[in-house]
Structure formats: C-alpha cells, structure tokens
Amino acid sequence: MYTVTVETSFTASHQLRLGDGTFEPLHNHNWQIRAAVTAQNLDRLGLAIDFNKLMHLLDSILAPMKDKKLETLVPFQNQHQNTSAELVAKYIFDSLKPLLPPQTALAYIEVMEAPNCWAKYSQCD
Secondary structure, three states, X not given: OEEEEEEEEEEXXXXXXXXXXXXXXXXXXXXXXXXXXXXXXXXXOOOOOOXXXXXXXXXXXXXXXXXXXXXXXXXXXXXXXOOOHHHHHHHHXXXXXXXXXXXXXXXXXXXXEEOOEEEEEOOOO
C-alpha cells in the first residue's frame, strides 16, 4: 500500500459554544491540514496520485474557508454543533473523497487547530 500525504494551511476564525450555553470569544487559528491518500498500485508514471493534483483538490475545498468565520459558512451553520477541529476534519474528508481518482482512497484528514492540538477523521471499511 502506498500513501501520499500533503499539508497546507489557512487562517479562519470560529467561536465555540461552551457547556453552559455561552460562547467563547471569537478567535483566529492558522489551521494546518494534512490529507493522506492511499493506493494499492502506482499509475503508469509511478505515482499513487500527483502531489500537485492532490494539493489543488485540497486547496479548492479550503478556499471558501480562508479568512472567514467558520460558523457563517453553510457546512457549519448547524446551531447544535460547534465548528470543532473534529467537524472541520470530517467536512474536508467528505468533500475531498469524491474528487479523488478511483484507484485511490482517502485514508484520513488531520486538522491542527493550535500547536500540538490535532484532530483526525477517517472512515473504517
């Protein structure tokens, strides 16, 4: 099994609802994103997936999130869920998976919200 991983970042703000129903102050993060794609076999060029193609796909998903308050974006407007790193990872996973070539599989998405604070989303087969 081959695994290709790319990493990129974007800046966006969010405001989590706390356990008592109040909101924490609105704040920015420099979100770090890792996407890992697997393939059983390499293509005729010896690639599982081209790094540039994977980065382009990932950047196309992240572009609408850059410099935005995440709660204002349609995927995160659910009043009952926070825009946590976990949900950001799942959103990116669900958005990227159908864009990949059929000979590949999306292994996981990792999101670093703050230094040393990572969330990871994957699907078990």
